[in-house]
Amino acid sequence: MSKRAAVAPGGLWGTMNRVLKFLRRGELMRPRPLLSALVGFLVATPVAASPLTVVATTSIVGDVVAAIGGDRVSVRVLFPIGTDPHAFEPTPRDLVALAQAEVVFASGAGLEETLAPILTSPEVQAKVVDLSAEVPLRTLEDEEGVDPHVWLDPTNVILWTRRIERALSAVDPAGAEEYAARAEAYRSALHDLDLWIQDQVAAIPADRRCLVVDHRALGYFAARYGFVEAGAIVPGFSTLAEPSARDLAALADQLRALSVPAVFVAPTFSPTLAQRLAADTGVRIAVLYLGTLTGPDGPAPTYLAMMRENVRRIVEALAG
Numbered sequence: 203m204s205k206r207a208a209v210a211p212g213g214l215w216g217t218m219n220r221v222l223k224f225l226r227r228g229e230l231m232r233p234r235p236l237l238s239a240l241v242g243f244l245v246a247t248p249v250a251a252s253p254l255t256v257v258a259t260t261s262i263v264g265d266v267v268a269a270i271g272g273d274r275v276s277v278r279v280l281f282p283i284g285t286d287p288h289a290f291e292p293t294p295r296d297l298v299a300l301a302q303a304e305v306v307f308a309s310g311a312g313l314e315e316t317l318a319p320i321l322t323s324p325e326v327q328a329k330v331v332d333l334s335a336e337v338p339l340r341t342l343e344d345e346e347g348v349d350p351h352v353w354l355d356p357t358n359v360i361l362w363t364r365r366i367e368r369a370l371s372a373v374d375p376a377g378a379e380e381y382a383a384r385a386e387a388y389r390s391a392l393h394d395l396d397l398w399i400q401d402q403v404a405a406i407p408a409d410r411r412c413l414v415v416d417h418r419a420l421g422y423f424a425a426r427y428g429f430v431e432a433g434a435i436v437p438g439f440s441t442l443a444e445p446s447a448r449d450l451a452a453l454a455d456q457l458r459a460l461s462v463p464a465v466f467v468a469p470t471f472s473p474t475l476a477q478r479l480a481a482d483t484g485v486r487i488a489v490l491y492l493g494t495l496t497g498p499d500g501p502a503p504t505y506l507a508m509m510r511e512n513v514r515r516i517v518e519a520l521a522g
């Protein structure tokens with residue numbers, strides 16, 4: 203679907219191959235885990251088990267993995283907090299982190315486009331867990347590709363928890379019971395969230411359940427909670443495309459025809475474009491957290507908090 207002219211594939215590949223070569227050399231010189239364990243046993247020194255090193259691509263994936271992994275895992279999140287996940291550019295340090303991780307959790311469904319070369323490389327592929335592999339993915343008649351924004355329906359995140367629990371238990375069988383207990387507790391929180399959302403959106407009259415977002419990010423949410431995803435400022439499932447003047451004029455007409463009261467944008471969306479649309483059509487612009495969490499002091503420090511904050515804002519903008 204999307205064309206990342208900014209990333210020269212040769213450049214990324216070149217860096218990745220250099221990183222992988224370096225790591226392979228290091229691998230040979232590193233003490234073997236079995237040998238270290240044996241030495242540890244022979245000298246009878248009690249050694250605290252070190253946490254499992256895992257990488258999560260997005261902050262949302264990282265939050266869910268950390269909720270299930272607890273203190274048995276150390277999660278490194280690749281995509282910086284507060285940045286557009288569609289525009290992520292890996293650094294050589296990210297490639298090292300991916301190559302060294304014991305498990306790599308990816309949101310999947312095409313979200314990690316820019317990481318595809320390393321995620322599918324022989325060194326990394328076997329430890330990648332595609333969280334969306336069991337989610338029924340949405341497509342659009344008028345768009346290429348599948349919709350990667352599965353997490354905006356909490357029942358899809360319930361499917362994620364099962365994959366996370368299985369993957370962590372496979373590499374750390376001693377923690378299986380702990381992972382199962384935490385995953386079960388988290389699923390219960392997701393179930394409560396789902397019921398809470400159903401209850402909240404009941405305040406919006408059926409003819410106002412119309413979502414226009416900066417890009418087509420709320421399709422799973424809309425399908426779950428009885429909304430229509432009526433349009434987007436940027437066409438498609440990614441933020442990387444640019445709307446033409448014609449796209450914007452058509453959208454403005456559509457907003458007037460539907461009398462949509464608000465358009466939702468992520469904090470990473472171009473404020474100029476949003477303000478122009480608001481000025482042209484008189485609709486209100488409301489901010490939603492779609493692809494990234496905020497820092498601990500922001501309104502979306504965890505996935506569960508992010509969803510509640512988004513729903514409060516949608517209800518406030520549309521309930522009338």
Ligand SMILES: [Zn+2]
Nearest residue numbers: 419439440493
């Ligand atoms: Zn998106």
